[in-house]
């Protein structure tokens with residue numbers, strides 16, 4: 001892949017839920033270092049679009065590329081490798097509640113092929129530092145606030161140095177001050193070169209942290225003028 005290639009591109013792609021066309025003829029690109037929001041009413045297709053990107057839904061018509069993978073020809077066996085190349089952050093934190101922060105992160109590294117103990121420990125320290133939780137290794141999720149848990153989730157998504165972070169309502173469960181902190185974490189990660197594509201209902205964030213905006217509307221994805 002050339003460095004000028006987009007990290008993510010859709011070309012005349014259709015997004016389906018089962019047999020139902022949710023979004024049709026979707027075309028857009030996201031490049032390295034871009035930050036883009038995905039907005040739209042409830043049920044307009046934001047989550048379906050993101051699920052297509054991480055191959056929870058398969059792309060049937062049109063073309064899609066993400067992190068070097070062609071979504072239209074993706075085989076089920078390629079899905080784990082694809083998900084290693086993109087970072088995914090959801091609204092509900094989905095940490096293992098019976099494991100410490102470092103064990104949550106270690107689990108992912110081991111599951112994705114890391115074996116060297118020092119490398120694992122160093123990587124865990126690096127990603128926690130990146131999200132401002134440099135001393136949280138030993139803490140249990142229940143000892144942390146919602147904002148701190150969401151930072152751990154972002155750290156987890158960064159473990160394998162993804163080219164793009166895909167976030168579905170990452171501030172959905174957080175109050176405005178904590179949402180601000182989370183947005184700053186995403187901005188820091190983005191300014192270090194990782195693309196961010198974030199679905200949100202929170203229009204205040206769009207005003208406070210302006211970026212590209214794509215909107216799901218009437219079965220289409222429209223780029224709003226910047």
Ligand SMILES: Nc1ncnc2c1ncn2[C@@H]1O[C@H](COP(=O)(O)OP(=O)(O)OP(=O)(O)O)[C@@H](O)[C@H]1O
Pocket residue numbers: 017018022040041042043044045046047048049216
């Ligand atoms: N698992 C599913 N099976 C069938 N249809 C679904 C499924 N999930 C979502 N849909 C339908 O697909 C359409 C798009 O839903 P989607 O969740 O992508 O919207 P959204 O914009 O993310 O909404 P929200 O903002 O409420 O999360 C809706 O009509 C929804 O009812």
